[in-house]
Amino acid sequence: MERPSLSSLRNIGIISHIDAGKTTVSERILFYTGETHKMGEVHNGQAVMDWMPQEQERGITITATSTSCRWGGYWINLIDTPGHIDFTIEVERSMRVLDGAIVIFSAVEGVEPQSESVWRQADRYRVPRICFINKMDRIGTDYPAVLDQIEQRLRGRPVLLHLPVGHEGSFSGIIDLLDEEMVLFSEADQGMTVERRAAPDDRLDEMREAREKIIEAAADFDDTILSDFLDGKPVESRRLKNALRIGTMACRIFPVMLGSALRNKGVQPLLDAVGSFLPSPVDIPPVEAENPGSGGIESLNCDPKGPLCALAFKVLSDEGRKLTYLRIYSGTLRSGATVLNGFRGSAEKVARLFRMHAHKRERIEEAYAGDIIAATGLKDVLTGDTLSSPGHALLLKGLTIPEPVVSQAVEPKGIEDREKLPLALEKLQWEDPTFRVKEDEETGQTILTGMGELHLEIIADRLARDFGVEVKTGRPQVVYRETISRTVERREVFRREVDGKVQGGEVLLRMAPLRRGEGIIVTMPPEEASPLPAELRAMLENSLMQSCSAGGLTGYPLTDVGVTVVEVPFEPGLTTEIGLRAAAQRCLVLAVRDASPILLEPIMSLELITPSDYTGKVLGSLQQKRGRVEGISVRGDMEVIRASVPLAEMFGFMTELRSATKGRGTFTMEFAHFDLAPADTLKKLGYV
Numbered sequence: 001m002e003r004p005s006l007s008s009l010r011n012i013g014i015i016s017h018i019d020a021g022k023t024t025v026s027e028r029i030l031f032y033t034g035e036t037h038k039m040g041e042v043h044n045g046q047a048v049m050d051w052m053p054q055e056q057e058r059g060i061t062i063t064a065t066s067t068s069c070r071w072g073g074y075w076i077n078l079i080d081t082p083g084h085i086d087f088t089i090e091v092e093r094s095m096r097v098l099d100g101a102i103v104i105f106s107a108v109e110g111v112e113p114q115s116e117s118v119w120r121q122a123d124r125y126r127v128p129r130i131c132f133i134n135k136m137d138r139i140g141t142d143y144p145a146v147l148d149q150i151e152q153r154l155r156g157r158p159v160l161l162h163l164p165v166g167h168e169g170s171f172s173g174i175i176d177l178l179d180e181e182m183v184l185f186s187e188a189d190q191g192m193t194v195e196r197r198a199a200p201d202d203r204l205d206e207m208r209e210a211r212e213k214i215i216e217a218a219a220d221f222d223d224t225i226l227s228d229f230l231d232g233k234p235v236e237s238r239r240l241k242n243a244l245r246i247g248t249m250a251c252r253i254f255p256v257m258l259g260s261a262l263r264n265k266g267v268q269p270l271l272d273a274v275g276s277f278l279p280s281p282v283d284i285p286p287v288e289a290e291n292p293g294s295g296g297i298e299s300l301n302c303d304p305k306g307p308l309c310a311l312a313f314k315v316l317s318d319e320g321r322k323l324t325y326l327r328i329y330s331g332t333l334r335s336g337a338t339v340l341n342g343f344r345g346s347a348e349k350v351a352r353l354f355r356m357h358a359h360k361r362e363r364i365e366e367a368y369a370g371d372i373i374a375a376t377g378l379k380d381v382l383t384g385d386t387l388s389s390p391g392h393a394l395l396l397k398g399l400t401i402p403e404p405v406v407s408q409a410v411e412p413k414g415i416e417d418r419e420k421l422p423l424a425l426e427k428l429q430w431e432d433p434t435f436r437v438k439e440d441e442e443t444g445q446t447i448l449t450g451m452g453e454l455h456l457e458i459i460a461d462r463l464a465r466d467f468g469v470e471v472k473t474g475r476p477q478v479v480y481r482e483t484i485s486r487t488v489e490r491r492e493v494f495r496r497e498v499d500g501k502v503q504g505g506e507v508l509l510r511m512a513p514l515r516r517g518e519g520i521i522v523t524m525p526p527e528e529a530s531p532l533p534a535e536l537r538a539m540l541e542n543s544l545m546q547s548c549s550a551g552g553l554t555g556y557p558l559t560d561v562g563v564t565v566v567e568v569p570f571e572p573g574l575t576t577e578i579g580l581r582a583a584a585q586r587c588l589v590l591a592v593r594d595a596s597p598i599l600l601e602p603i604m605s606l607e608l609i610t611p612s613d614y615t616g617k618v619l620g621s622l623q624q625k626r627g628r629v630e631g632i633s634v635r636g637d638m639e640v641i642r643a644s645v646p647l648a649e650m651f652g653f654m655t656e657l658r659s660a661t662k663g664r665g666t667f668t669m670e671f672a673h674f675d676l677a678p679a680d681t682l683k684k685l686g687y688v
C-alpha cells in the first residue's frame, strides 16, 4: 500500500456533548471520502461507526471507533468518541493519542456540560481544535450565542470562518469568509456536489465585517497581515490560513465552521479545515519517554528510523482475542516483531497489524511513527502500556483514569453462567480501565464498579450478548470513600518465625488528613537518613499505597490522607519483605481506626433542562435530594438548572424526572468531588 508522507497525516478525534452529531458527521466524512457508498444514519441504527449492537439499538455511541480515510492530499485517522459521561474514558484515551480534534456544538443547545468536560480533556493534553456548529437546520438556532459561550464558558477564542446561507429549515449552505465565496451543497446527491460561486451583493457588507475579525485574529500570528490590511492592500486567503494554522496549533484560537450534518451541508469544508489548520505528527512537539534502564528522559521525534515507541491506548476483546490499538510515536513496527512491554517488563510477539475501518480490518505489514493502527498477538498488554524494542526499553506517560463511583452486585443465573462469568469479566476489564470487579468478602458476591448506571447496564448486556453469561443484577450503589479527621502516629513491630526463618519488620507511621481532592500522598524518609535497601523501600511505599486503596474501616478506599513513614529501622538478617509488609499493613489499619475515620460520598454536578412550567416542581424534588441549586437560566421555553447533588440520591432519577415533566425534562451529571456523607449513612455503615 502507498505510504502517507508524515506531513500529510492527520490524527484527529471528534468530541462533544452527547447527541451533538459526532457520529452523523463521521458518517458523512466516510461517505464523501469514498470509504462508504451508503450513508448510515444513527437513528436507523445503520451508522458504520456505531457498530456495536448496543449502540445501534440505543442510537448512542459507547466505544471510541477509529477509521482511516483520504481527503485531498491528506490521510486522516479519525476517532469518533461517545458524548455520554459514563464513557468518558473513551474521550480520555483518544485525547491522549490524537494530534487534533473537531469539537461539535449544536446550534440550538450550544455549549453543554459535556462540551465543557471534553474541552477540558483536550486542554489537558494540549490538543488543537477546530469547531463545527452543527444542526443549523433546526428551529431556534443561534450560532452567535454559541460563539459567546465558547468564549465565556470554555475560555477559548473562536474565529468564525463561515456565515450561513438561509435560516433554520431553509439553511442551504455557507459563505466561506476566507475565500469570499458562497458554498452550496446539492440536495440531489446527498451533498456530494459542492458548488462554489460568488457571494450575493446584498451580503458583501456583512462579509467584509466578518472577514475583518478573521484578519484581526490572524494578525496576531503574522505581523505583515495587519500592516498590509492597514495600508489597504489585499490579504489573500492563503496567508490568512497560514497564520490561523499557527494560532490553532498553539491552542490560542479555534476556527469555527457552520453546517448541518444530517442535511449534508458543510462537511467538506470541515474536512478541508482538518488539513489546513490541524497539525500533522511532525508538527507536534517531540514526545518524552522515560528510559527505565538509565533513569533518564528521552525526547523522541516522529521518525520511522528512530527507536520503537508506541502507546497502547485501547484494547478490544474481539471474539475472545485481544486487538490492541497503538499510536506509534517513533520507529517502525512490523508484523511478527518481538516487542518489549516496558511497564510489565515482558517481551511479546506482534502477530498481525491492521489499519482499522470502524469494525473492519485491513491487513498491513508495517506501520510507522505518526500512525494509529491495531495489532493482534499481544497477550499481556493493557491500556496505557508502552511498547518498545527489546534492547531499548521506553516508558510513556499513561492516561488519567477517572474514578468509577457506582457499584452493583451481580449473580450468575445458572451453573454454566457461574463458570463463564470470571473470564468474561476479565475480558471486559481488558477493554475498560474504568470498569472494576471485586469479590465482597462477607457475602461472596461479585461486585462490579463503573462510571454510572448506563455503564453497568451496558456491561450486563454485553455479558449476555457477547459472552453468553446471564446475570441477575442488584441495585446500583454509591462507591464511598473513607478519610480520617485527625492526625495520629502509631508504631507497629512484626516478628514471627515461619519455616524456621524469622520474618521481621517495624514502622512508625504518621497519618494526617489532607484537603479534599488531594488523594493519597505517601512520604518516605529521606534516602540518606534511612538505611533501608532500595527494594524494601520501593516495596514499602507500594504496599502502603495498596493498603490505602484496600480501605480502612469498611473496605471503602481511603482518600485525602497523608501517610508519612517517620521511622523504619533496618536490622540486617531480621528485617524482611514479608515482615515489613505485614507491619506496615497492620499499622495503617490500626492507625485509621484511631484517627476518627469518616465517610465521604460522591457529589455530582448536574445540569437539568425542564419546561418552565415544571421548574417549581423539579426544584422541590432536587431539594428533597439534598441538592444545592447553583443557578437557573432560560433557554427558549425551557429552563436550565445547574446544581450539585449527592449521587446516592440520584438512582432512577431519569424516570422520576420524565414523569414529573411529561417526558420533556432531561439531565446530565458528572462526578464533581467527594464530600462528607450524611449522618444516617455514617450510622448505617458503623462510623458513629
Ligand SMILES: Nc1nc2c(ncn2[C@@H]2O[C@H](COP(=O)(O)OP(=O)(O)OP(=O)(O)O)[C@@H](O)[C@H]2O)c(=O)[nH]1
Pocket: 016, 017, 018, 019, 020, 021, 022, 023, 024, 025, 042, 043, 059, 060, 061, 062, 081, 082, 083, 084, 134, 135, 136, 137, 138, 259, 260, 261, 262, 263
Ligand atoms: N436536525 C438535525 N439533526 C441532527 C444533525 N446532526 C445530527 N442530528 C441528529 O442528532 C441525533 C444525534 O446524532 P449523533 O450523530 O448520534 O450524535 P453523537 O454526537 O454521535 O451522539 P453520541 O455519540 O451518543 O454522543 C441523531 O438523531 C441525528 O440524526 C443535524 O445537523 N440536524
Ligand SMILES: [Mg+2]
Pocket: 022, 023, 024, 060, 061, 080, 081, 082, 083
Ligand atoms: Mg455518536
